[in-house]
Amino acid sequence: MSHPFESLPTPPLDDELVDKAFSRASRAGRAKSGLDAQSSMLQTAANIISDNLENVVTGWPDLDTVHPFYHDLADAIVGVDALRGHLNEVGWASRKATDIRTEYESRLRGTSLETTRKHRKQAFARLADVVEEVGDDLEALMNARNSLRSLPDIRPDRPTVVVAGYPNVGKSSFVNSITRADNEAASYPFTTTQVRVGHVEHRHINYQFVDTPGLLDRPPAERNPVESQAVSALTHAADTVLVVLDPTGTCGYPLDLQERLLADIRDRFDTPILTVYNMLDRMDEETRSRVDGAYTMSVATGEGVDAVLDAAIEAADYEPELPVDEQ
């Protein structure tokens, strides 16, 4: 498993679940006769409803204990409080189905077949109501599942370099040039561009480089609440932030704007921040002297790229945790 929301089960919709429960129940009923048939129908229908609803709830990871990166990400995408609310409702409905079964089981006992059948029908109507009551919750959980299952595979416990900077400064070019060809590209539901996660192997440790189009590429004030929450998620995953700047203006943004973003990122992250001036191949003498002493590179020619990579890996400074309890 790669991330905690990857294998969420598909919740049934309310109509589907009621149909399934009642058709299994009538099959179970046909195998018996008289009072036994009615009681078997009740048990089957209630159990199917109760079990299926319970499986919906247990299929979700515990939102209190998932890594804060995934917690904040889920919050950005679907809202954790809303999610909790839907799961609580479905859990309630599962228990309610069992309660209805218990309640009617005792009523079915020792009555005439006609009364038994009447009670059983009443029980079915109440079961259907209970499921219908959580129909909206099931639908919301279905949507949440669809939004969360195909997230980019970022493992927050691994050393992670978040690559930030204005659009067109060369973030993706850098990540592509240093990482394996099989980089995973995936979309977050809140960015229009694709998030890429590149992997670099260094001394048997896998470092993740996360490209962040649409998130860390402009002033915080221009981010909507969902994007801000996603940035918050990134603060839990990042071990260092590499801010790429283009001092030549090729990207279309003046350097002072880009440097303001750098200051914002320093405020937001309490990890080491590494800055690199890209487009070295396009810098004139004046620009070169302006950035003298800082990291510079040209992704286009490859100059300086390895040094930046080494610096990023060192800044991420990953020390594998030693097992505390060796037995």
Ligand SMILES: Nc1nc2c(ncn2[C@@H]2O[C@H](COP(=O)(O)OP(=O)(O)OP(=O)(O)O)[C@@H](O)[C@H]2O)c(=O)[nH]1
């Ligand atoms: N001359 C020159 N061009 C570069 C360099 N690095 C990147 N480019 C070019 O700049 C353009 C933008 O590069 P990208 O890597 O797409 O920039 P980005 O930061 O990922 O942009 P967004 O994804 O829009 O945020 C591309 O056409 C690159 O080929 C460089 O060092 N020198």
Ligand SMILES: [Mg+2]
């Ligand atoms: Mg890009």
